[in-house]
Amino acid sequence: MSIKIGLIGKTNTGKTTFFNSATLSSEEISSYPFTTKKPVSGVAHAITLCVHPEFKIQDNPNNSKCLDGWRYIPIELIDLPGLIKDAWKGKGLGNQFLSIAAQSDALLHVVDASGGIDSTGKITEVGTGDPISDFADIEEELIMWYHKILEGNREKVSKLIKSGSHIFDAITDLYRGIGVNKAHVKKTILATGLEDKNFDDFDMVDSKKFATYLRKISKPTLIVANKVDVEGADRNFDRLRERYNDSIIIPVSGDSEFVLRRAEQKGLIKYSPGSEQFEILKADELNEKQTNALDFIKKGIMGEYMRTGVQFAINVAVFKLLKMNSIYPVADEKNLSDKKGRILPDLILLKDGATINDLAKEIHTDLTKGLLYAKDLRYGLRLPTDYQLRDRDVVSLVSAAKK
Numbered sequence: 001m002s003i004k005i006g007l008i009g010k011t012n013t014g015k016t017t018f019f020n021s022a023t024l025s026s027e028e029i030s031s032y033p034f035t036t037k038k039p040v041s042g043v044a045h046a047i048t049l050c051v052h053p054e055f056k057i058q059d060n061p062n063n064s065k066c067l068d069g070w071r072y073i074p075i076e077l078i079d080l081p082g083l084i085k086d087a088w089k090g091k092g093l094g095n096q097f098l099s100i101a102a103q104s105d106a107l108l109h110v111v112d113a114s115g116g117i118d119s120t121g122k123i124t125e126v127g128t129g130d131p132i133s134d135f136a137d138i139e140e141e142l143i144m145w146y147h148k149i150l151e152g153n154r155e156k157v158s159k160l161i162k163s164g165s166h167i168f169d170a171i172t173d174l175y176r177g178i179g180v181n182k183a184h185v186k187k188t189i190l191a192t193g194l195e196d197k198n199f200d201d202f203d204m205v206d207s208k209k210f211a212t213y214l215r216k217i218s219k220p221t222l223i224v225a226n227k228v229d230v231e232g233a234d235r236n237f238d239r240l241r242e243r244y245n246d247s248i249i250i251p252v253s254g255d256s257e258f259v260l261r262r263a264e265q266k267g268l269i270k271y272s273p274g275s276e277q278f279e280i281l282k283a284d285e286l287n288e289k290q291t292n293a294l295d296f297i298k299k300g301i302m303g304e305y306m307r308t309g310v311q312f313a314i315n316v317a318v319f320k321l322l323k324m325n326s327i328y329p330v331a332d333e334k335n336l337s338d339k340k341g342r343i344l345p346d347l348i349l350l351k352d353g354a355t356i357n358d359l360a361k362e363i364h365t366d367l368t369k370g371l372l373y374a375k376d377l378r379y380g381l382r383l384p385t386d387y388q389l390r391d392r393d394v395v396s397l398v399s400a401a402k403k
């Protein structure tokens with residue numbers, strides 16, 4: 001199962017440009033509001049250093065790609081139409097969009113750091129819009145949607161509790177399929193001081209507090225401060241960091257990434273996504289506009305922010321926000337290959353804390369039957385089935401049948 005990451009934000013913040021540059025498809029880019037009417041899903045990649053150089057072997061990846069020593073792991077990126085005010089009430093297909101957003105594992109909340117959109121998402125004079133309130137507006141829509149789920153099901157929860165269900169179970173049930181588990185609900189009830197209150201006595205303030213906290217802990221989100229190529233955007237980036245100091249905020253220029261990936265595709269430059277540099281290969285084939293654009297990216301983006309931020313945002317979402325570790329399971333411990341002889345064929349992303357048993361389950365549920373232990377092929381260690389895997393572990397599973 002691949003990881004799903006959703007792009008949310010107001011119209012014209014640059015979600016589709018981000019999506020296109022990360023997936024390199026040719027979705028229409030336009031500044032008319034509501035061009036993207038339905039959610040679009042595409043394949044992007046999380047990128048991490050491959051282990052093959054360390055083992056001094058060449059690999060033949062199967063579920064991922066290996067380029068210049070970097071592993072590209074496919075993930076699903078979803079471009080959601082801009083959310084508008086009262087989306088949670090169903091305005092502008094809001095309910096549908098919010099529900100798709102909630103089904104993602106993590107969200108990238110895109111704001112226009114250049115201040116180039118007004119509060120309704122229309123393009124306006126740069127520097128007049130406010131990404132801080134734009135962020136807050138969209139957050140409120142999400143929270144209200146989580147809130148509505150609880151408010152709209154009061155009777156159901158009440159009944160379940162009266163017939164013997166624990167409040168944690170009764171509420172968790174409402175949020176099934178959108179990344180909320182019982183531990184989230186429990187933590188929320190305790191943190192909001194609602195544990196001593198009867199569910200039937202929750203007032204609107206209580207349920208809003210509940211929704212706000214639940215949204216925060218159950219749906220990891222980072223802020224993409226987009227359009228940092230525009231003059232003055234750095235000030236808004238600083239303001240965002242100050243105001244939302246409990247969030248990860250990444251400066252991004254989706255436009256610049258798009259220019260680089262296009263130029264790379266045409267063979268004009270050598271550039272790997274996320275890299276902090278590029279090399280011009282065919283200087284004589286570039287027109288003046290292209291030369292200037294590349295020149296600006298080198299100085300104005302990479303010089304100031306190291307990178308365009310598109311690939312970085314995806315990597316941070318996968319490896320930091322979602323705390324994924326890269327695990328390399330192999331069948332043949334001598335050759336580090338699968339049964340077909342492919343060396344280091346698969347990279348599996350597992351959440352920090354996942355065990356050998358979880359890995360077996362992820363590969364094939366049958367594998368958990370008779371599972372004895374795993375072998376750590378870096379150190380030749382036997383790892384018990386409850387061993388919590390670490391990033392870059394290379395392991396082979398040993399089961400009773402196979403032994």
Ligand SMILES: Nc1nc2c(ncn2[C@@H]2O[C@H](COP(=O)(O)OP(=O)(O)O)[C@@H](O)[C@H]2O)c(=O)[nH]1
Pocket residue numbers: 009010011012013014015016017018029030031036082226227228229230252253254255256
């Ligand atoms: N300067 C600048 N403009 C951008 C950037 N990303 C997107 N835009 C522009 O912002 C407008 C809206 O972009 P789009 O991706 O369609 O936004 P969406 O409505 O959020 O999907 C378009 O005119 C884009 O060219 C960026 O990184 N820098």
Ligand SMILES: [Mg+2]
Pocket residue numbers: 015016017035036080081082
């Ligand atoms: Mg769009």
